[in-house]
Amino acid sequence: GKISGTPCFQAGKVERLNAWLAKNGGSLKGSSFYSDSINDLPLLEKVDQPVAVNPDKTLEAQANHRQWPILDLR
Secondary structure (H helix, E strand, O other), X not given: OOOOOOOOOOHHHHXXXXXXXXXXXXXXXXXXXXXXXHHHHHHHOOOOEEEEEOOOHHHHHHHHHHOOOEEOOO
């Protein structure tokens, strides 16, 4: 039940992704990320094509402010 390394949550997702990209020689050029939660805002800010999908109210407000696409799949 103990976490190994950085938790994959909020900014931790970016940290883990950056480590994986460095290890594997990748980049975020042309990248997309889809999320429904404000907890993913740090990663949405890093990609080229952020998309909010059925977002919580806080993420919806951020997506509107930043003019990101919002998908409603309900």
